Amino acid sequence: MTYCVAIALDEGLVFASDSRTNAGVDQVSTYSKMHSFEVEGERLFVLLTAGNLATSQAVINRLKRDLDDGAEESLATARHMSEAAEYLGRLNREEQEKHQEALTKAGFTPDASFILGGQIDDEEPAVFMIYPQGNFITTSPHTPFLQIGESKYGKPILDRILMPSTSLADAARCALVSMDSTMRSNVTVGPPIEMLVYRKDSFAQDHYLCLEADHPYLLELKRAWDEKIREAFCELPAFAWEAAQSGRRRGTQVSTKPHRKKRKPATKARG
Amino acid sequence: MTYCVAIALDEGLVFASDSRTNAGVDQVSTYSKMHSFEVEGERLFVLLTAGNLATSQAVINRLKRDLDDGAEESLATARHMSEAAEYLGRLNREEQEKHQEALTKAGFTPDASFILGGQIDDEEPAVFMIYPQGNFITTSPHTPFLQIGESKYGKPILDRILMPSTSLADAARCALVSMDSTMRSNVTVGPPIEMLVYRKDSFAQDHYLCLEADHPYLLELKRAWDEKIREAFCELPAFAWEAAQSGRRRGTQVSTKPHRKKRKPATKARG
Numbered sequence: 254m255t256y257c258v259a260i261a262l263d264e265g266l267v268f269a270s271d272s273r274t275n276a277g278v279d280q281v282s283t284y285s286k287m288h289s290f291e292v293e294g295e296r297l298f299v300l301l302t303a304g305n306l307a308t309s310q311a312v313i314n315r316l317k318r319d320l321d322d323g324a325e326e327s328l329a330t331a332r333h334m335s336e337a338a339e340y341l342g343r344l345n346r347e348e349q350e351k352h353q354e355a356l357t358k359a360g361f362t363p364d365a366s367f368i369l370g371g372q373i374d375d376e377e378p379a380v381f382m383i384y385p386q387g388n389f390i391t392t393s394p395h396t397p398f399l400q401i402g403e404s405k406y407g408k409p410i411l412d413r414i415l416m417p418s419t420s421l422a423d424a425a426r427c428a429l430v431s432m433d434s435t436m437r438s439n440v441t442v443g444p445p446i447e448m449l450v451y452r453k454d455s456f457a458q459d460h461y462l463c464l465e466a467d468h469p470y471l472l473e474l475k476r477a478w479d480e481k482i483r484e485a486f487c488e489l490p491a492f493a494w495e496a497a498q499s500g501r502r503r504g505t506q507v508s509t510k511p512h513r514k515k516r517k518p519a520t521k522a523r524g
Numbered sequence: 525m526t527y528c529v530a531i532a533l534d535e536g537l538v539f540a541s542d543s544r545t546n547a548g549v550d551q552v553s554t555y556s557k558m559h560s561f562e563v564e565g566e567r568l569f570v571l572l573t574a575g576n577l578a579t580s581q582a583v584i585n586r587l588k589r590d591l592d593d594g595a596e597e598s599l600a601t602a603r604h605m606s607e608a609a610e611y612l613g614r615l616n617r618e619e620q621e622k623h624q625e626a627l628t629k630a631g632f633t634p635d636a637s638f639i640l641g642g643q644i645d646d647e648e649p650a651v652f653m654i655y656p657q658g659n660f661i662t663t664s665p666h667t668p669f670l671q672i673g674e675s676k677y678g679k680p681i682l683d684r685i686l687m688p689s690t691s692l693a694d695a696a697r698c699a700l701v702s703m704d705s706t707m708r709s710n711v712t713v714g715p716p717i718e719m720l721v722y723r724k725d726s727f728a729q730d731h732y733l734c735l736e737a738d739h740p741y742l743l744e745l746k747r748a749w750d751e752k753i754r755e756a757f758c759e760l761p762a763f764a765w766e767a768a769q770s771g772r773r774r775g776t777q778v779s780t781k782p783h784r785k786k787r788k789p790a791t792k793a794r795g
Contacts, residue, residue: 409678412708426757460765470764482756485756490744492696
């Protein structure tokens with residue numbers, strides 16, 4: 254499994270990815286799922302990958318070869334980020350088609366998904382998620398992030414914190430918290446965690462981190478978040494029935510009496 | 525979709541369920557997914573349901589009919605909670621088989637899952653999750669909760685907070701926070717939220733709440749949690765690169781320099 258997230262902010266872009274790849278639980282390895290392509294002072298792309306490893310490696314190779322060969326169409330020729338996403342979607346579909354029949358017969362799927370983010374010239378930085386079928390979506394002010402892979406465990410914190418005006422550093426921290434929640438709940442998502450911060454109009458990586466499981470910052474972030482979540486939890490409002498229990502400090506007391514009609518569970522049988 | 529969670533604690537049991545049922549996005553209705561069966565002073569069962577509504581309603585009816593008819597096997601005759609879970613699993617399979625062929629032809633599935641919790645006589649209270657195939661699992665000290673339906677969004681907070689020694693009230697709050705995170709991320713999980721707290725050896729419902737979306741306690745809990753999560757987030761340790769930014773209050777500063785080797789993203793092509 255995989256977990257990757259990319260965030261589009263007023264200040265720039267943030268990318269994070271785990272590095273665990275598995276083909277069954279007894280075949281687990283570490284592969285980077287973050288790849289960057291730069292044309293100095295002119296364009297920068299960051300690619301995150303999920304799904305079939307053979308497909309995503311083949312697509313990355315095609316991207317590199319097209320760049321090296323000065324091909325008619327490549328990441329260097331795309332005029333817009335959406336054009337680059339379309340090109341990537343086509344490569345993805347083509348690579349999948351090569352092995353579709355054989356894989357399907359064997360009960361596997363060649364499906365791969367990508368997140369492509371970056372900036373071309375004076376266009377706004379942008380992020381796209383490319384589906385296995387080659388079509389793609391981008392972010393919106395209400396949903397300034399895109400996820401691929403095991404996305405559910407880590408989504409609530411992104412929903413709560415991220416807005417286009419969030420700072421790059423806060424968004425990077427939010428992505429790490431989201432990654433931590435995912436790793437706790439799904440063992441097929443694992444370190445090292447790669448993190449890349451891109452500041453708008455810089456056409457270079459602002460910050461790149463590769464955090465192993467025992468990296469001091471990651472350990473401190475996990476410890477602090479765990480402690481603060483527990484503290485926050487302890488301050489939640491008490492139920493009315495707890496009022497009698499003295500010695501219990503609680504932020505607020507709110508009545509838990511149903512304000513409409515009192516309902517009992519639908520079925521109540523007595524034997 | 526559905527989200528139900530049951531928690532087994534030293535002090536007793538906590539159950540929570542949403543009430544949204546949908547057959548496609550244009551056919552959404554409200555059904556209780558929580559059902560209780562009591563034999564006064566002797567046994568109490570709480571049932572949570574997920575999956576095909578026709579199957580779960582049929583199973584509930586069978587449970588009630590067997591109780592009313594004084595059947596040879598019923599929730600009133602089970603000697604152990606695991607025996608009750610086995611009986612429920614058999615009813616579930618039988619009800620599914622009745623319509624399996626017709627539903628499969630039409631592209632539907634009769635699958636339903638259940639959580640059955642409760643206490644029989646002087647046995648320890650227990651919770652079981654019953655799969656569509658009729659087999660079942662219970663909790664453990666390391667995993668004192670079971671979930672059915674849309675379980676991923678709400679799992680991280682349960683993982684962080686719950687232990688067998690957690691109080692009934694804290695576990696009930698934790699279940700509500702878990703439910704709130706799930707409802708934010710998946711619109712097919714919705715209010716009212718039902719919550720039932722069972723205190724060990726009481727053989728009666730300790731507390732039952734049915735919280736509509738605008739219930740004062742639910743609103744206050746959501747507001748408080750959102751605020752406290754943001755506060756907690758703001759206190760997370762800063763990255764080393766933020767050190768230069770003055771005027772920014774941060775709890776701790778931890779070096780983000782990789783402590784092993786410095787790694788760059790795997791691919792770095794220049795066009």
